[in-house]
Amino acid sequence: MTAASSSALQPVIVGAGPAGVRAAEALVAHGLRPVVIDEASRAGGQIYRRPPASLAERSANVLYGFEARRADAVHTAFDALRERIDYRPDSLVWNAQGGRLDVLHGPTRSTSSVPYGQLIVATGATDRVLPVPGWTLPGVYTLGGAQVALKFQGCAIGQRVVFMGTGPLLYLVAYQYAKAGAKVAAVLDTSRFADQLAATPAMLRQPAVFAKGVYYVAWLRAHGVALHGGVRPLRVLGDVAESRVAGVAWHDGREEHTLACDAVGFGYALRSETQLADLLGCRFEFAPLHRAHLPVRDAAGRSSVRGVYLAGDGAGIMGADAAEWAGERAALALLADSGVAVDTARAAMLEGKLHKLGAFRQGLERAFPVPHDWAAHAPDELVVCRCENITAGTLRRTVAEQGADEMNRLKALSRVGMGRCQGRMCGVAAAEILAHATGQPVQQVGRLRGQAPIKPIPIHLATTAPSTEGAGA
């Protein structure tokens, strides 16, 4: 493919959450017809995930609460675009190479190769998992998983649920569960209420968002849900006979507590899905705010690779509102870089909002810090990588006996991150253990190198001759 013809290609957007939808909208408004590749079957992303059409329609208010208006707006925007974009739902981008994306289409069990000249990567996020003994018991979910069950499948993860970890999602999911009629046995937050108090000035940069957080907490309190701050989760208790969650144990700094429940939702905010950016060759740097190595981008969303733009939580956790702004901003950058005249005032306004949100994000980190002593307290028998059943003790021994001091070396010597998830779930925890065991700050231990496939692909589908025409509708 020559450079001239590739620049004439339709731009491609990966992801149809708030960032992808707003990016598509901006491109369509300027006369383009982007390809939008979505892993889900309906646009909306994780935060505004829509139930399958086959399920009884629940109102946006029921599904999204305070976010109903925004969810509706994103969905409506997408529905209005539907005929003006090349939308490819149920499609997993599993590889990128030489200006083409390899895409696996689930329902037809077929693969295709989608060429791009310009690409907006809006791959979103998954939960940041710091495991606790017992976390592999049936009945333990991530906060995001618990939320998806509620929004997508219309069911709760249990009758009597404990939510633990930290981050704004902790209270939001607890609220949504309680509102939906589930019994929330307790919310166990590893951060202290003093942290939240100290962060209040910064969080008041986004008064509406802050007010919502305050409301969830107040609502939960008013409805008799026990809220405990400054806890250290000790373990999820299991009913061995039924192989199911029976309760949780935690420490409050003075003594140990236990509480019966039949399901646990846990998580420590979110982590970015950066594998595609990695395969695309984007340069990564450690971002202290996110405690993660992330693809670098300028204020407009341009990555280090020409023609590749990054937007939304996939390039750093900023939340759904920011994702919308970043998606639109990245699309304007793409257009401007192609010589299309764009509204520069609008672009500057979006950048300003994103910049302002940075201060709020600092506040959030202060309010809900990742428990930096997690690794110090993780017992040797704790399973860190559940695909390969690798424990914290194995990781520590690999450091002590074989001198592993970097993530890829740790992976090679211990198998951590070598299973089906390829470190997408266990990588964060493994990095914390490695950093602690080697006495290095977490940024020094590096990050797992991205390798195709981003998610497992059936061998007989990998054989399909790639079509350069794309998947078609």
Place this chain on the structure above:
Amino acid sequence: MTGRKTLRTDVAIVGGGIVGASAALALRKMGIGVVVLERDLCGSRSSGVNYGGVRRQGRPVSQLPLAQRAHRIWGNLRETIGTDGEYLRSGHFKIARSEADMASLEQYRTKSRDFDLGLELISAARLRERCPWLGTRAVGGSLCAEDGQANPRLVSPAFALAAQRAGAQIFERHKVDEVMHDGKGFLLRSGNALEVHAPALLNCAGAWSGPIAEYFGEAVPLRSSHPVMAVTEPVPHFMDWSLGVEGGGIYCRQVARGNLVLGGGRGFALDADRARADRDAIATLAAQAVELLPTLRHAHFIRTWSGTEGNLPDHQPVLGPSRTTPGLFHGFGFSGAGFQIGPAAGEVLAELVRDGRSSTPIESFSIERFFAAAANEEAPTTADKTTTPTPP
């Protein structure tokens, strides 16, 4: 330069792969001082990311003495390096897909008769009986029961750890950017961090060996290549053998956890250090895998990878003394087949340093073979060179 550490030792080794590390281990066992400089982490390049075949069958006959020597080392692996590295004498089965392939396997058995490989030819009928999981393309093949497989991720770094325990000084993340000979000995520099002086130098830098050889007047046509590897999720155990195919193409093995490790085809370089599996090669590998092992049809690939290895046009390594510079010995260019013979190559290099000769025949691997035409010209000397070479 302040802060630069200066070391004097008997032998400096460039490259901590399986060849350099096993040479270091062997030298230490002889009581000889060793410093290893590794640009990345020991065993992290082709030694650590290859397929993990530990195979004598199919090697050129000229390599078999070395392969037999290596076979003995592999047999004592745990005593040698302190771990079994998942080494298994599981058998290596070379598949014939035609009568012509079968004839060529038979010829190989005849050619290699002096080497006690214990090759057993298996006919189509017996093969069906013995391994019903093999696809119908196989019309027979040749089994080397004592060949097998190991985990290169574990074995290659373990050689370096063993050398270190034996007293070798190993410097990882120390790229050598200057090599010279001052008339008496070698001088190596790694940035402003380290300077090593030694009367002997081993060039074991794998795909990055070319510039060192070239600096000493021995430019050889070393090219990098990037094999494609893939691994499936664990599937129920069905196969003990490591499989290869006569004439090349796919190779695969099943590890104790149940994953299939497969290789075949070529990837591409991302930069001077890194490589990645190629899309079309993955597709070809997948198609061949399903043809060879239909049971894999619904298994998933969970990861693909590649690496960078040094290839020479005749697919034979350069192993032996430099033709220009006394004290310099080369051990590189294993052309994608160095994992099994690596430990023996290391021992040979140690012998060359100590005795000036090896007890294993290595004439076929002489660097002279690339200079046959220039044999009558006076070999260039490097005794007076003090300029900085191209960074290896």
